[in-house]
Amino acid sequence: MLRLDGYVFAGTNIKIERASAQDLNPAVSKETTIAMLKGVLARRYDVDSKLLDLSALGVDPDLKAAQIFDSRTTTSKFFPALMKVLDQQFKSPAEKNDAIISVSLANNELTSVSAVTTLAQTLPQLKNLDLSNNAFKDLAAIEAWRRKFPKLDHLIVSGNPLEQAEPEYAVKLLAWYPKLRLLNTVQVRSDQDAESGRRVTDIPFPIRSPNFQDEGQIAENFLRTFFAGYDADRATLAQHYYDEQSEFSLAVNTAAPRDPSTAHETAPQEWDLYIKRSRNLKKITQLPARQSRLCRGAQAIHESWSSLPTTRHPDLATQPQKWLIECQSQPGVPDPTGASPAGVDGFLVTVHGEFDEIDVSTGQIKKTRSFDRTFILGPGGPTGVRVVSDMMTVRAYGGFAAFEPDHNETQVSTEAGVPVLPQGLTPEIAEQMLIELQKQTSMTVQYAKDCLEQVQWDFDRALQAFAAVRANLPADAFVQAA
Numbered sequence: 001m002l003r004l005d006g007y008v009f010a011g012t013n014i015k016i017e018r019a020s021a022q023d024l025n026p027a028v029s030k031e032t033t034i035a036m037l038k039g040v041l042a043r044r045y046d047v048d049s050k051l052l053d054l055s056a057l058g059v060d061p062d063l064k065a066a067q068i069f070d071s072r073t074t075t076s077k078f079f080p081a082l083m084k085v086l087d088q089q090f091k092s093p094a095e096k097n098d099a100i101i102s103v104s105l106a107n108n109e110l111t112s113v114s115a116v117t118t119l120a121q122t123l124p125q126l127k128n129l130d131l132s133n134n135a136f137k138d139l140a141a142i143e144a145w146r147r148k149f150p151k152l153d154h155l156i157v158s159g160n161p162l163e164q165a166e167p168e169y170a171v172k173l174l175a176w177y178p179k180l181r182l183l184n185t186v187q188v189r190s191d192q193d194a195e196s197g198r199r200v201t202d203i204p205f206p207i208r209s210p211n212f213q214d215e216g217q218i219a220e221n222f223l224r225t226f227f228a229g230y231d232a233d234r235a236t237l238a239q240h241y242y243d244e245q246s247e248f249s250l251a252v253n254t255a256a257p258r259d260p261s262t263a264h265e266t267a268p269q270e271w272d273l274y275i276k277r278s279r280n281l282k283k284i285t286q287l288p289a290r291q292s293r294l295c296r297g298a299q300a301i302h303e304s305w306s307s308l309p310t311t312r313h314p315d316l317a318t319q320p321q322k323w324l325i326e327c328q329s330q331p332g333v334p335d336p337t338g339a340s341p342a343g344v345d346g347f348l349v350t351v352h353g354e355f356d357e358i359d360v361s362t363g364q365i366k367k368t369r370s371f372d373r374t375f376i377l378g379p380g381g382p383t384g385v386r387v388v389s390d391m392m393t394v395r396a397y398g399g400f401a402a403f404e405p406d407h408n409e410t411q412v413s414t415e416a417g418v419p420v421l422p423q424g425l426t427p428e429i430a431e432q433m434l435i436e437l438q439k440q441t442s443m444t445v446q447y448a449k450d451c452l453e454q455v456q457w458d459f460d461r462a463l464q465a466f467a468a469v470r471a472n473l474p475a476d477a478f479v480q481a482a
Helices: 030-043 061-065 072-087 093-099 118-122 139-145 169-176 191-196 218-232 234-241 287-292 298-306 427-441 445-454 459-472
Strands: 051-053 102-104 128-130 154-156 247-253 324-333 344-358 365-379 385-396
Touching: 030 061, 030 072, 072 118, 139 169, 218 234, 218 344, 218 365, 218 385, 234 298, 234 385, 247 298, 324 365, 427 445, 427 459, 445 459
Parallel strands: 051 102, 102 128, 128 154, 247 385
Antiparallel strands: 324 344, 344 365, 365 385
């Protein structure tokens, strides 16, 4: 680059000089400037955590005294000079990378990383980077670091406008950084996949039920974001997915069975934080009480959430055995634009799982509970998905043994025998067809299988055939209520 100094381009002489610490303020000696920068670095380095804290540089007393940010010229030269001084403090790159694994650039009013881009050249092996509370409007503002920091493990971008401008920013950042494990303090990739650099899109969604009819991964992406947001930032979550017509209700089920392995435990469940908002319709029979405990609108929903304990749900990627999730198409969802009076297609999502209640002051687990949550999703909102209805039931911890598949009834190849399938029809799809036919007709496995085989596994024709012969079917063709 220096060899270009003096060349003429487009009628203009190119002037290129090597930046130095003295360039920050020519009136101050080079030695004085270097000493000042060394002092800034020394004060902002924590040897135990290996953190270089470069947050809120605009209010640093030494930098304010040196008038570093009083002009655009000195501002643009400051960070490259600081990185040069930092680089000179170490004997080798290995020593430097071992000494500094975390950097914070929070609260610097940065609109892009152009002013601090030399960080990637100075500390390429960085593992933790905090960019929170700046002014990044979108991911283009940090595009210069897209292929940098190959070992980045934890990135924080909360408090930037890009969170609202780009709802899918998390997915894009995961693609940028294949070893990224934590985003905004939330685990977004399993430890094993982060170690191997496996893309997050390769992680199978933890479905413990064959009934998951998602389109375009809309429900999957919602669930991945929702529970992480509910644990970390409920206010932002409410604004992202709920509007003034959204509804939320909470019910406490004190009679639900507990985990059989903990039957010996007799500790009280302590429902005080939940019971006053419970809308359990078996217990709350008066209409005014039912109406008052139904929250409508993002603000009311957030206020209700704020009264509930801080939680931590199991990681969807690393603990799929603790979740049971079902999803199916839901027609007739209210259209917020009013263009479709008959409604639009949405999703009915049912989630069964568990969460830990967390003591905020200590971070320790106070109690583990089980929950059921039913969402009706429709189009709308800043993310393209809006929660029309959210019904949550909290109960005593019941374990997750019930989530294991029941191979006696849910598998196609059991007592019913192995079916002969048409070409192109996989056993997995056949199994889903069989279960869905049972669900819609209440027929037993054997009768549902026979019906599908008679119409060569054409589901619509199977429904038509069932309707034609339903009145003539014997009682044992149907699943008997327990």
